[in-house]
Amino acid sequence: MEYLEFELPIKELQEQLERASKIGEESDVDVTNTCKQIEKKLEDTKKEIYKNLTPWQRVQLSRHPNRPYTMDYIRAICGDTFLELHGDRNFKDDKAMVGGLGKIGDQSYMFIGQQKGYNTKTRQYRNFGMANPEGYRKALRLMKMAEKFGVPVVTLIDTPGAYPGMEAEERGQGEAIARNILEMTRLEVPIIVVIIGEGASGGALGIGVGDSVLMLENTWYSVISPESCSSILWRSWEYKEQAAEALKLTATDMKKLKLIDQIVKEPLGGAHSDKDSTYVTVSKAIEKAYGDLKNLSPSDLVDKRMGKYAEMGVFKS
Structure with missing residues (x-):
């Protein structure tokens, strides 16, 4: 440990x-x-x-090396019912973005999420959970497939951001993320978003638009990481703790700002301290969120989703 x-x-x-x-x-x-x-x-x-816990300490917990990742949740929640699907049908299969069909009980879901590695070799293989444009295009392909067959979508967010390399920009990183945000706002099936670790920048937003957005207790969600914010504002990473405080990136802050819908409690010590109970809690939260959405018509789903995001950041006196 x-x-x-x-x-x-x-x-x-x-x-x-x-x-x-x-x-x-x-x-x-x-x-x-x-x-x-x-x-x-x-x-x-x-x-x-x-x-x-301070905001910076929650950031540290969200990055704990023993913390469960996307595939850990999927395997625990779906068991043998999960079928991984690959490729964006355009360039290649992005290993940082995983997705496929799985079941919770008798209900099928399309699971999509960023996957990090467990050691040096797998971290490089998964590109440290930072997806390229083809990863976001794969995610969109799977969401469109889910819409075609009336299957609800569950996205699991855990990324330090989209991959910022030159080759990613050459292949249209910004456009791929923007396209996903646009298409997710009007997808005609329920979308449940679960932030299980780091939720950084456009890399998180690329699969982060949902009817119900859930956030584990010791995770963070922000336009920029505390370290990057510190390096921009103070020209040094030494002020990352102050940056974490100022960014209002914790689950409690997000709930107060009405940017998420629910905080999912973690076991004492964090998700990694009792993984089995965490999987059960997340599974139940997904089922409950779907139960609240399943009876809405496609047009009502889209209208409610669009209205929810249109109200964000609006100040009413």
């Missing part, structure tokens, strides 16, 4: 608990009361730390 800097008190208590348990196993000393005291202190410390 890896620990972030602000989690070090938890690490120390966890190590104390392990040492006490080991002493009890290797000798005749009764350490039951000691272990209970450490466990109580460990639980209290966790509650104290995680209830007072």
Whole structure:
């Protein structure tokens, strides 16, 4: 288990608990009361730390190396029913953007999301979760397929941004993202968006327009990362914590600004601390969101979606 800097008190208590348990196993000393005291202190410390997280600490949690990624959610939620679909039918298959058909219960969904890697090799293979234009065009192809067959769309967002390389710009990165935003506003099937990690810039918006936008508790959603914001405003990454505060990028901030519809609670310690319960919570949230949308007609879906986004940023005195 890896620990972030602000989690070090938890690490120390966890190590104390392990040492006490080991002493009890290797000798005749009764350490039951000691272990209970450490466990109580460990639980209290966790509650104290995680209830007072700063925006920057939530950004760090969203990037935790043990945090589940898109394919982890899909495999856990859909099991063997998931069928991955590949390619944009134009250039190639983007490994940073994954998608396919899967079921939750008896209901089929088209799942689409950015996928990061677990180690150096897979991170390079997945391009660190940064999609190229062909990734967004693949996503659009799958959404259009879902619309044709009346299948609701679920997108899982976890990206530091769209790939900013020269070749991506040459192939029309901006146009691909803009096209997706346009087409998603008028897609005639329910769209459920779940932010499971980082939601950065146009890379997130390219699959982020939805009837119901859900955001896990320890994730962030912003036009720019705190580090990039700091480097632009202060010419240094040292002010990333101040930038994270100013950007209002946490789930709580997004809910207050009415940019998302629901905050999905995570287990104490973050999604990576109890992955199984996180998968169940996300699955139930998707089912509930679809239940609220499934009886709307295609025209009502589009009108409601367009109205929702048209109202964002409007100030009424």
